[in-house]
Amino acid sequence: MNALIGQPINRVDGRLKVTGGAKYAAEFDMPGLVHATLVQSTIAAGTIIAIDSRDAEGMPGVLAVITPDNAEKLKLEKAGQEMVTRPLLQDAQIFYNGQPIAVVVADTLDRALAAAAAVKVTYRQGEAVTIMDSVLDQAYRPKHFRNGERSPDSNRGDADAAFDAAAAKVQATYTTPVEHHNPMEPHATVARWDGERLTVWTATQGIAGTQRTLATLFGVPVSSVRVICPFVGGGFGCKGNTWPPATLTAMAAQKVGRPVKLSLTRRQMYSSNGYRPRTVQKLRLAADAQGKLVAMRHDGLTQMSMPSLGEFAEPVGLATEMLYACPNVAVTHRLVAVNQGLPTYMRAPGEASGVFALESAMDELAVALKMDPVELRLRNDTDRDGHAEKPFSSRKLAECYREGAEAFGWSRRNPAPRSMRDGNALIGWGVATATYPANRRPASAAVRLNADGSVHVFSGTQDIGTGTYTVMSQVVADTLGVPLNRVRFLLGDSAYPPAPTSGGSTTVASVSPAVQAACAAVRQKLFGLVLADPETGGGFTAADLSLQNGAVYVPGRRLPLAQVLARAGVESVEAGASSGEAEGKAGYSLHSFGAQFAEVRVDPELGEIRVSRYVGAFDAGRILNAKTGRSQLIGGITYGIGMALLEATETDAETGRYVNANLAEYLVPVHPDVPTIQTIFVAGEDTQVDPLGARGIGELPMVGVAAAIANAVYHATGVRVRDLPIRLEQVLA
Ligand code: MOS
Numbered sequence: 001m002n003a004l005i006g007q008p009i010n011r012v013d014g015r016l017k018v019t020g021g022a023k024y025a026a027e028f029d030m031p032g033l034v035h036a037t038l039v040q041s042t043i044a045a046g047t048i049i050a051i052d053s054r055d056a057e058g059m060p061g062v063l064a065v066i067t068p069d070n071a072e073k074l075k076l077e078k079a080g081q082e083m084v085t086r087p088l089l090q091d092a093q094i095f096y097n098g099q100p101i102a103v104v105v106a107d108t109l110d111r112a113l114a115a116a117a118a119v120k121v122t123y124r125q126g127e128a129v130t131i132m133d134s135v136l137d138q139a140y141r142p143k144h145f146r147n148g149e150r151s152p153d154s155n156r157g158d159a160d161a162a163f164d165a166a167a168a169k170v171q172a173t174y175t176t177p178v179e180h181h182n183p184m185e186p187h188a189t190v191a192r193w194d195g196e197r198l199t200v201w202t203a204t205q206g207i208a209g210t211q212r213t214l215a216t217l218f219g220v221p222v223s224s225v226r227v228i229c230p231f232v233g234g235g236f237g238c239k240g241n242t243w244p245p246a247t248l249t250a251m252a253a254q255k256v257g258r259p260v261k262l263s264l265t266r267r268q269m270y271s272s273n274g275y276r277p278r279t280v281q282k283l284r285l286a287a288d289a290q291g292k293l294v295a296m297r298h299d300g301l302t303q304m305s306m307p308s309l310g311e312f313a314e315p316v317g318l319a320t321e322m323l324y325a326c327p328n329v330a331v332t333h334r335l336v337a338v339n340q341g342l343p344t345y346m347r348a349p350g351e352a353s354g355v356f357a358l359e360s361a362m363d364e365l366a367v368a369l370k371m372d373p374v375e376l377r378l379r380n381d382t383d384r385d386g387h388a389e390k391p392f393s394s395r396k397l398a399e400c401y402r403e404g405a406e407a408f409g410w411s412r413r414n415p416a417p418r419s420m421r422d423g424n425a426l427i428g429w430g431v432a433t434a435t436y437p438a439n440r441r442p443a444s445a446a447v448r449l450n451a452d453g454s455v456h457v458f459s460g461t462q463d464i465g466t467g468t469y470t471v472m473s474q475v476v477a478d479t480l481g482v483p484l485n486r487v488r489f490l491l492g493d494s495a496y497p498p499a500p501t502s503g504g505s506t507t508v509a510s511v512s513p514a515v516q517a518a519c520a521a522v523r524q525k526l527f528g529l530v531l532a533d534p535e536t537g538g539g540f541t542a543a544d545l546s547l548q549n550g551a552v553y554v555p556g557r558r559l560p561l562a563q564v565l566a567r568a569g570v571e572s573v574e575a576g577a578s579s580g581e582a583e584g585k586a587g588y589s590l591h592s593f594g595a596q597f598a599e600v601r602v603d604p605e606l607g608e609i610r611v612s613r614y615v616g617a618f619d620a621g622r623i624l625n626a627k628t629g630r631s632q633l634i635g636g637i638t639y640g641i642g643m644a645l646l647e648a649t650e651t652d653a654e655t656g657r658y659v660n661a662n663l664a665e666y667l668v669p670v671h672p673d674v675p676t677i678q679t680i681f682v683a684g685e686d687t688q689v690d691p692l693g694a695r696g697i698g699e700l701p702m703v704g705v706a707a708a709i710a711n712a713v714y715h716a717t718g719v720r721v722r723d724l725p726i727r728l729e730q731v732l733a
Helices: 014-019 109-117 132-138 159-165 207-218 244-256 318-322 351-369 373-379 397-408 468-480 507-532 561-568 626-645 705-717 728-732
Strands: 034-040 046-052 062-066 100-106 120-125 154-156 168-176 188-194 197-202 225-228 260-263 279-287 293-304 329-337 420-422 425-437 443-450 455-458 487-490 546-548 551-554 557-560 572-579 591-602 609-619 677-681
Touching: 034 109, 034 244, 046 100, 062 109, 062 244, 100 109, 100 244, 132 279, 132 293, 132 329, 159 279, 159 293, 159 329, 168 351, 188 244, 197 207, 197 244, 207 225, 207 244, 244 260, 279 351, 293 351, 318 329, 318 351, 351 373, 351 425, 351 626, 351 705, 373 397, 373 425, 397 425, 397 591, 397 609, 397 677, 425 609, 425 705, 443 468, 443 507, 443 561, 455 468, 455 507, 468 487, 468 507, 507 546, 507 551, 507 561, 507 572, 551 561, 557 561, 591 705, 609 626, 609 705, 626 677, 626 705
Parallel strands: 034 260, 197 225, 293 329, 455 487, 609 677
Antiparallel strands: 034 100, 046 120, 062 100, 154 329, 168 279, 188 197, 188 260, 279 293, 420 425, 425 591, 443 455, 443 572, 546 551, 551 557, 591 609
């Protein structure tokens, strides 16, 4: 029964969001709440000699100034490296400009800010390396690539020999800049201790991870920590870890014995919760005269913080390993440490940067071969992942290209650069492939059927703005045969059955199987009540019963839920269930695909670049909600337009400080930057991933966008731009 799944249902939390009823972390208030703010390092490397907080402590309303001298010693040694982000006021070392070095707590935010300004810090300044490109020769091998589950390098065949011998080849270096996520909602935490029990209201993509991290650091049982996050105002990866400000808020609440709130300013969000690292990627691609790839080499250098802060390796080469049929492929990943904070996941981490390089190089190869770039992709299409050595569970890349090309009008393209014009404007058309893994992780859920016919479903997942509340409510309504308005889906509380972090496009594929299983379990329990009652169940089996519209149907009879529960003498029926990893994980390579088509208009005198038309066609399995799904595609493509043309965080080489840490100077796309985006979902389902056949689409639609736009800019102008973002001075050069 799938009356609702797939339908363009409005967000069930839409009204709450537009009326201000949706509560975000910083909006939780409680008696006795006081305010904290960070003091941040003003140097990029060195040590703190002394922090003089006497003046600050004497100011009105100030409750505490927490510094490395008086901070609680956290159980860092117990924590797995991947869970904990540093620094946490545990020592006097400075690794980057903007590093938190003290926390000031006062009865009002204004008083906390005033006192923070009065904290005097003296440093011993060390030698800082602030610019990655000045130390590329010091690149090193990641130690925990993909959590240590694989090597940072891979090799099949002999890419270098095949390259040397090939008929057509390209070799180029591509760079992508540091970018910041910039969700609308700032990172904010409210923390309260009740004896040994800690409750935090925090903006996070992973309540379970935050719960575990805080329990470990403060040395309390996991069950003593509760993390609550009903709404997230955008995350894009920067709310995937438990960053220092959240931990320091809990530390401050412990110190002052009162609930504490800490909400970051926009500027602080540039130095406190990761960023997409800068990449320098060398690509070598070679093909035979027919355009069949014979060699691919992708050597990726990505920016890292000083190793003391942990490790994050942007996996730029993973798509190169699997995207096309090619017998000789070599990929390496290396890190380059600078005095910046720890980088992190940002929407399509790895693929967004890596596929920009790969799909730009593919376009250059098409030019070298004098072949249509769509045709080049189709010639190298494959139903097998050459790296994993498994078939793809489902791959409809060719359909994406066909349907996208048709919608875009690709056949009308004149391949010569600078050949298409509209009035004075140069018109360019470019394409690129999108791909992203179809991830799924274990999850759990619980369902309660109430006598009034309402259904409450609980799962410790998150809705990071993507539509989890809505889509899961649809799954419940269809699975149990109840109207959507009788379903209440509750999430964002670690008291609920655990679910994975909402990162890596996992939520739909992970949580929906648990929800379906919990619904099936509760239905079975309900049927058990009917069958156990001789008056209603006599002679029937569960197969004879059905649950629809708030009633159990027994042959010849309709039993409203209230009646079943009353006869059984219970107020509700509850059941829980867990689900595991993707069914087809062992036998198949699980990925989504897409084809990105961009049109740009370039002013030949001014170099101004506008994306004027856009078509994206995607193979993402079954789409559970056509409206929220389309919103994801539009959002991802918009994010990609930002990557292509606007976004870059600039560092002052001297101080290591970000110079555009605000939304006025860090450019993101606004309405005039975004054309009407035509989106296409290629029909399909992938039940190797999950029973509903759905694959996550949070990251997929932004992959390849920057390449499609760069390729369109080449087609319009004849100028190949290999360094993002593409700016007018580059096309005028
Ligand atoms: Mo995503 S970058 O895994 O939130």
